[in-house]
Every structure is written in structure tokens, then in C-alpha cells.
Amino acid sequence: MIVTTAQKPTPEQTAYAQAIAAELEGRFVPRKQDSLQLLGRKYEDPVLLVADDRGLRYYEDSKEPLYFHPSMAYVRVKRMRKGERDPLIALTGCLPGDSVIDCTAGLGSDSIVFSYGVGASGKVTALESERVLYTVVREGLRSYRTGHEDVNDALRRIGMRCIDHLSYLKQQADKSADIVYFDPMFRHPLHDSSALAPLRGLANGAALSEESVKQALRVARKCVVLKEHGDSGEFERLGFEKRHRNKIAYGVIIPS
The missing domain is CATH 3.40.50.150 (Vaccinia Virus protein VP39)
Incomplete structure (x- = not known):
């Protein structure tokens, strides 16, 4: 699993994503300007977790993300x-x-x-x-x-x-x-x-x-x-x- 951030993250957001990656034994990858699809292809991993101010969004094969919402x-x-x-x-x-x-x-x-x-x-x-x-x-x-x-x-x-x-x-x-x-x-x-x-x-x-x-x-x-x-x-x-x-x-x- 790849763990990354939103584009142009703050240092705090990067540290948060790195901590989540360590907890889940995932691979932290800097987002830079890459799309999620490009990251998945580049690292040959269809599972991505995006950490940002909104919390965590889980993607698998670039489908609709799973994220928390009280709904x-x-x-x-x-x-x-x-x-x-x-x-x-x-x-x-x-x-x-x-x-x-x-x-x-x-x-x-x-x-x-x-x-x-x-x-x-x-x-x-x-x-x-x-x-x-x-x-x-x-x-x-x-x-x-x-x-x-x-x-x-x-x-x-x-x-x-x-x-x-x-x-x-x-x-x-x-x-x-x-x-x-x-x-x-x-x-x-x-x-x-x-x-x-x-x-x-x-x-x-x-x-x-x-x-x-x-x-x-x-x-x-x-x-x-x-x-x-x-x-x-x-x-x-x-x-x-x-x-x-x-x-x-x-x-x-x-x-x-």
C-alpha cells in the first residue's frame, strides 16, 4: 500500500502521512504533482491511502475512495x-x-x-x-x-x-x-x-x-x-x- 499526501502538503501533513505509513506498514511516497493513477502505475501498487487535513481516503484500483463521513x-x-x-x-x-x-x-x-x-x-x-x-x-x-x-x-x-x-x-x-x-x-x-x-x-x-x-x-x-x-x-x-x-x-x- 502507498501512503501519500495531497499535492503541495505542509510539513505537518507530510509528517502525518509518514506516521500513518509507519503504523500500517505502508510505503510513504511524496505526492509532488503526480496524480493518484500515476503513482499507482509508477510504484505498481493499486492500493493508495491519501492523508491530508480531511483525514484519510483509501483508494483501490482508482475506484471511489473510502473515507469517514457521519452520513x-x-x-x-x-x-x-x-x-x-x-x-x-x-x-x-x-x-x-x-x-x-x-x-x-x-x-x-x-x-x-x-x-x-x-x-x-x-x-x-x-x-x-x-x-x-x-x-x-x-x-x-x-x-x-x-x-x-x-x-x-x-x-x-x-x-x-x-x-x-x-x-x-x-x-x-x-x-x-x-x-x-x-x-x-x-x-x-x-x-x-x-x-x-x-x-x-x-x-x-x-x-x-x-x-x-x-x-x-x-x-x-x-x-x-x-x-x-x-x-x-x-x-x-x-x-x-x-x-x-x-x-x-x-x-x-x-x-x-
Whole structure:
């Protein structure tokens, strides 16, 4: 993987790109005036990571980049700021001060909603097993700015961990979190999306295991929640009570 900067970077931007390259064991290459396509051909590497003031943008074969953006999470949080109840917050019974483990962070959308819901007295831990995706999202949560300081604070409060969720859950004490949440990569997308296509290339597509659910039930005090297709057989396979919402459904298990 090539790590580079925007054209005409500042010394600080160059140092930032070099640090990211070292972290990801990539190859730092000065951008100069080269296009990304030219860099890829010159160094015979189709995977590029651009580091600049906007965070990190990941390219593979010069396709649409993967980058952090709160997207619909920001829309949902703005509704919450107006006093509206988010369906996921309502379903989980999430309250200020709660502790949440998002086992499959992806681009962090649901982690952002949870972080706003639990507030400054709560805690959200977002787990991502794929290192490049973890780094892109971690840096985005650190640097992205919305037009609302309370939303920015919610982004900054999320604790990212680069670890697979089963390993992490096994390390946690019994009843040590309020909510454990799973949103695994859908095996079959609901529709084609150019925005999510780069994520599919990076994210862990493995099916959720029964052992992961067992560990989640040991750790959770309030509930364990699974997000999946409305017609998915994963709910029945893993013992979740399915609750529909349009084409997407949430499954819930209340720990005994």
C-alpha cells in the first residue's frame, strides 16, 4: 500500500502521512504533482491511502475512495437534538450514562448515535478487526467537524479498538456493559451503493458466530442486539427475537 499526501502538503501533513505509513506498514511516497493513477502505475501498487487535513481516503484500483463521513448518523443525531427518539436508541433502552460495545463498527454510524445517546457520562467502545478500516474511522472520529459542538464531542468520545469482537468480549467481565451490538456486513446487499462498495472490500464479511452471541450475553446487562436483513435467517439461527423496521430488522436477546 502507498501512503501519500495531497499535492503541495505542509510539513505537518507530510509528517502525518509518514506516521500513518509507519503504523500500517505502508510505503510513504511524496505526492509532488503526480496524480493518484500515476503513482499507482509508477510504484505498481493499486492500493493508495491519501492523508491530508480531511483525514484519510483509501483508494483501490482508482475506484471511489473510502473515507469517514457521519452520513445518516448525523441526520439521526440532529433529530435526537430536536427531541426525537432514534429507533435504535428506543429499541435498546439506551440511556445517558450507559456503556455500549459496538462489536462491528464499520464506518462508525451506529457508534455515533449511541455516543450521543449515552452522553458524556456514558461510554461507547467501537471494535473493528480490519486495520486499515479501523485507522480510517479512528482518524475521522478524531478530526471530523460538524456544525454542532455536542455532536463533535460525541465523535471524540468513541473509543476505537482494533480487535476482533470475540477476542474482546472474552476479555470482559460478566455484566460489564449495558448493551452489546452487532451489525455484521450483510452477505447480500439490499441495493448497489457506490458509497459502500469500498467498505465491502475492506470489512470483515464473516458470519456472526454462536460463541460471539454467547459471550455478548455474558457481558451485557440490558440487551444484545443484531441488525440484519428483514428476511435473514440469522435471527433464528442465533436465537434473536426479530423486530422489523422496513427492509432492515433488529433482533434482541435480553440476558437472563
